[in-house]
Amino acid sequence: MKIQESAENYLESILMISERKGDVRSIDIVNELEFSKPSVSIAMKNLRENGYILVDKDGYITLTDKGMEIAAKMYERHKLFSKLFVSLGVSEATASKDACRVEHILSDETYAAIKKVLKEKGLVE
Structure with a gap:
């Protein structure tokens, strides 16, 4: 399945941040990509709804297998x-x-x- 370039960038950023810091939260992505908080929030919602990421109750983001495949590529x-x-x-x-x-x-x-x-x-x- 082909996803948009922006989604690929978000997934790649999540992977890079997780390798560097371990835990990833939306604010880390805001700082990494220099996007606004609302933009990142919308993107995370879309990625979650499409099965690319999981967000736990504390706001920590992890890649699903599907998300990891794209991020690693x-x-x-x-x-x-x-x-x-x-x-x-x-x-x-x-x-x-x-x-x-x-x-x-x-x-x-x-x-x-x-x-x-x-x-x-x-x-x-």
Whole structure:
């Protein structure tokens, strides 16, 4: 199932925050993405209703298996493209921003081909 880029970004952010901090709350996502509290609240409601996240009674957010699958895919792509762009001489900040855009638009086929070539050249694991 294809979901919107914004939902992919939210799921990826939840994964990144959870790896960094452990627990994730809406305010962490607000701070990470620099979005408004109401925007994040609406997004979390939509993600919860569509089965991508769980929110416990204390407001802690966890990814469901369905959400984790998408988040991990986006995060893997983000890391690969960031690393590639930095290896080309792009600053880390710009590489991260550009990777965030590219990770959503490439087909699985094109991504797999790029990843294969980079692996063969020893640029990624």
